[in-house]
Amino acid sequence: MRQILSIVFSAIMLSCVYRQEPQYNAPGMGNPLVPGYFADPTIKKFGDTYYLYATTDGIKLASGEPQVWISKDFVNWYNYEMEIDLPSGLTNCWAPDVLKGKDGKYYYFMGNCQFGCNIYGYVSNSPMGPWKPVNDGKPVIPVGTGKEHLPALDAQFVQTEDGKISAWFGTWCTSFGGLGWAELNSDDLSIERDGYIPLEQLPDVFEAPYPLKRKGRWFMMYSSGDCRLSDYVVHYAWADSIYGPYRYGENNPILSSSEDGTIDSPGHNSVIEENGEYYILYHRHDNPHSSGGEFRQVCADRLIFSDAYTIGKIEPSHTGIDYLAENSIPYKNRAFKAKTHASSFYHLLSPPTRFEKNGVDHAYLPEYATDDNNGTLWKSGSGALPQTLTIDLGKTRRIRRIMTQFEYPTFYYQYKWEVSEDSISWSLFSDKRSNRRSGSPMIDDGDTGARYVRITVTSTEKTGMYAAIWNVKVYDRLFEIPSFSNSEMAEGPGEMGERRLLVDLDVRDLTVGKINGSISNQGELEGEFTPVGEPLLTVTDNVRSISLDGESYLLLTKPAPKTLDWNAPFTVSVWVYNPEIEFGECVVSWNSRRNMLQASYAALMYGTGPYGAVAHGDGYVDVAFNEVPEAGKWHHLAITFDGMCEYIYVNGQLDRQFPLMLFVKTEQIKIGASGEISENFTGSITGVRLYDGFSTGQQIKEIMYETYPYDDPYENNQF
Incomplete structure (x- = not known):
């Protein structure tokens, strides 16, 4: 009887294991059906x-x-x-x-x-x-x-x-x-x-x-x-x-x-x-x-x-439904589950949000590019280019075709494929460093023998797009593929920033009173800040600053550069004094509000409500302060964005972080205004900086000290 019960129990356990749904990141999953969003x-x-x-x-x-x-x-x-x-x-x-x-x-x-x-x-x-x-x-x-x-x-x-x-x-x-x-x-x-x-x-x-x-x-x-x-x-x-x-x-x-x-x-x-x-x-x-x-x-x-x-109840799965007709590629993908390594990969850490109730701790690993799973993605550790991904096929194989499924099928990527016998000496297999066609998969044909293949992503159509790949497939034979191809794009490629100090508005040495003419931008972008309305140079709580009345602001004569376009990393920093905190008050903006759709806008705010810290054009992705900085005091506010996650700092301390991507279009840089008059700032501003790159927490503190508006950093027990 014990033997019978043991056999029955084992059969039940095997059945449970057999029916268990694989994890979403298991190799070879049939869902999602196609790579991309x-x-x-x-x-x-x-x-x-x-x-x-x-x-x-x-x-x-x-x-x-x-x-x-x-x-x-x-x-x-x-x-x-x-x-x-x-x-x-x-x-x-x-x-x-x-x-x-x-x-x-x-x-x-x-x-x-x-x-x-x-x-x-x-x-x-x-x-x-x-x-x-x-x-x-x-x-x-x-x-x-x-x-x-x-x-x-x-x-x-x-x-x-x-x-x-x-x-x-x-x-x-x-x-x-x-x-x-x-x-x-x-x-x-x-x-x-x-x-x-x-x-x-x-x-x-x-x-x-x-x-x-x-x-x-x-x-x-x-x-x-x-x-x-x-x-x-x-x-x-x-x-x-x-x-x-x-x-x-x-x-x-x-x-x-x-x-x-x-x-x-x-x-x-x-x-x-x-x-x-x-x-x-x-x-x-x-x-x-x-x-x-x-x-x-x-x-x-x-x-x-x-x-x-x-x-009946539908059992949603990661495995999917497989072929509904004869396999159109009856040859083995030699890259499937092959060993990989990359120049970098992104590790996303985020606290809980309405979209991920338990928060996020996810690594976009290199091996996700060879797992034939449209739900997993290798993504480089930053938006900096070039980035490489290397695949070890295990032994020397004939290579006739490489198919690459990039993160965004409808944007183009520029890249090259190289091959090697020893991962030391490399020869060119395919050169798409001037490519301007989108597609998925991107198909590169040749005829060589090699153990290693390496892709180097050199540029992308949009600024701030990461080197990111759903799947790479390598074949030793050619087969029929569709004859169509997408048209070439004239736009791009995107321009990458280098964390240059573009805007530096420092008024500590200027004369108090009415602004006569304009104020020079000390940053690399140069240009002049021209007054709109009647902003004043005043001393607010012992700090020389620009005083704005809710109708006035400063406008830079040079537009924001393309290195701040689309999903570009950036850092914006400012010292601000808000006597009475309203629902939404804009401190600094550098991109367009026109055709403002979700995540197509970014501006540093100082107010209450869902976009109290950062406005993004949609309540679902606007960012509020975790704790709104106290009114009637000087505070250092900063936002920095790496292309995957946004970080809000108050007085050098991390207040919020929020994972997102941006799709902005650069425009003129405004201090104290967003373009919507109801969001104009009322209060005092000084020490404005804008960089075309991401800043670490330590760098944010360094900026804060460098722009500290008091003569003595310990004055008023600020730090």
């Missing part, structure tokens, strides 16, 4: 090719270039930036869908909220574009369709039996009482009738409807919660007609975050059927979860129907 996936199959359309995420409020992923087998994907004739002023394409019309043409639809939340349509002879606008560029589905003021976003389109096109859309639906729909004429896409499905039929519906017909019955899948946080989930309801009435299904919600948090905020889905089997595509947050909740990645898992009315 993408959301709101729509999957289509035209002919023998899969097309994955998605919002390009990870860039200021999902504002990346419109693109499509193409695959023959559902595992090996190639990214292509599509040409779309967007209306002037639009900068993003959210939640796209594509429909093949009865005329044989392809129709691309996307949402945008820059001129009201509308859905626009485009047409092409190819599912890859180029796309030309329909309806003279006017919205196909304008805001307020179906229900008054209802935002028209997240649209999905289906052909009905009577030849019409049924469109389903909406976001913030809980605030508008339901989900919108419209029936379109398939010839000219004009709306023939419209309406909405009330919340009573679709409980908790927030956005992302996806209608699916199965065995004569319609299933309406949709998402609820906040896509930036962990409560985002998928529900469904069913009906006998696409227009309802709908009945809320069992097992809801059917897709939600995993207990360990590594599958976080899954939602906004689409579905594909292959050979009678159904698969759900959805997005989830990256690991570790980036600030802002908009660094999402696309995943795929099996969708099971329990019966004619019921969708």
Whole structure:
């Protein structure tokens, strides 16, 4: 009996081990499906090719270039930036869908909220574009369709039996009482009738409807919660007609975050059927979860129907669903799990945030570049370039092709690949140091034998982009690849800063009174600070300083350099006296507030509220002081940013740190103003410094002492 119980127990334990979900960072995981930050996936199959359309995420409020992923087998994907004739002023394409019309043409639809939340349509002879606008560029589905003021976003389109096109859309639906729909004429896409499905039929519906017909019955899948946080989930309801009435299904919600948090905020889905089997595509947050909740990645898992009315609970996985067609690359990736080392790698340490409740302690290790896992990333230890990654193939092998998946598929990287027998003497395999084409994977072909391969990333399209790679794959044979390639970009590459002292405003030796003319900038940027309004040179609490009245400020005649553009590291430091602390008062700004989307702005503030310390253009990524510095006293405030994490110092002590990336555009440098008059500073400022580089805690203290406004550093017991 004991032997029998032992055997049974062992079998149970083996079964548990067998079924245990691998860790998100295990090699060879099938989820995420593609490398990079993408959301709101729509999957289509035209002919023998899969097309994955998605919002390009990870860039200021999902504002990346419109693109499509193409695959023959559902595992090996190639990214292509599509040409779309967007209306002037639009900068993003959210939640796209594509429909093949009865005329044989392809129709691309996307949402945008820059001129009201509308859905626009485009047409092409190819599912890859180029796309030309329909309806003279006017919205196909304008805001307020179906229900008054209802935002028209997240649209999905289906052909009905009577030849019409049924469109389903909406976001913030809980605030508008339901989900919108419209029936379109398939010839000219004009709306023939419209309406909405009330919340009573679709409980908790927030956005992302996806209608699916199965065995004569319609299933309406949709998402609820906040896509930036962990409560985002998928529900469904069913009906006998696409227009309802709908009945809320069992097992809801059917897709939600995993207990360990590594599958976080899954939602906004689409579905594909292959050979009678159904698969759900959805997005989830990256690991570790980036600030802002908009660094999402696309995943795929099996969708099971329990019966004619019921969708079973979906088990979100890291393993994914594997091939849906014959493997288009039937050769071994020689770099898989190969030993690697790099010039550096980044170790992210962060306290808890609303996005990572337990904080972050994560190393972007070199071996993550050879693990064939789209959810793990090697990232260099800083934004400084060049950076190298070296792979040991174990023995000398023939090398015909190297495929590199950089962090951002829609931005270009400049690099070179070298090969070596002994890791000492190197020869050039491929030279892309002048490359201006984006893509994923980047493909480099040659014919050589070597044991070691080494990539050196020399430049990036945008300032402050790190050398970072999802996967490197090395093959000893060539095979068929798509013939398309992206167009060359004229912009860039980004200019890297060298921690130069660009701005140095020191008024300790100036005469008190009205500012006559301008004040020279003692930093390397040079130029003059010109007064706007009537700032004064005064003595405030024994400190000679610039006194601002809430209407006046200083403007530097030289614009901020490109070394402070995009995600550039920076340091800004100032001595400030605030007699009465308001909600948001700007002390120093150096980039544009125009088209201010999430993380597309940065300014040093001194106020209360969510952007009391740093303003970034969105309440989700603004940074407040941990403890607001006391009013009516001089304080030294400093922000420093390394391209991955922002650090706020008060009087030389770290007050807050917050992981994020920035997407700013440089503009004129202002002291005491942001460009929004309500944020003008009231108080006194002196000792302003601005560097185009990151500063350590020790360097922040050195700056503080160097700019100390009193003659005696121990005066007033300041330190």
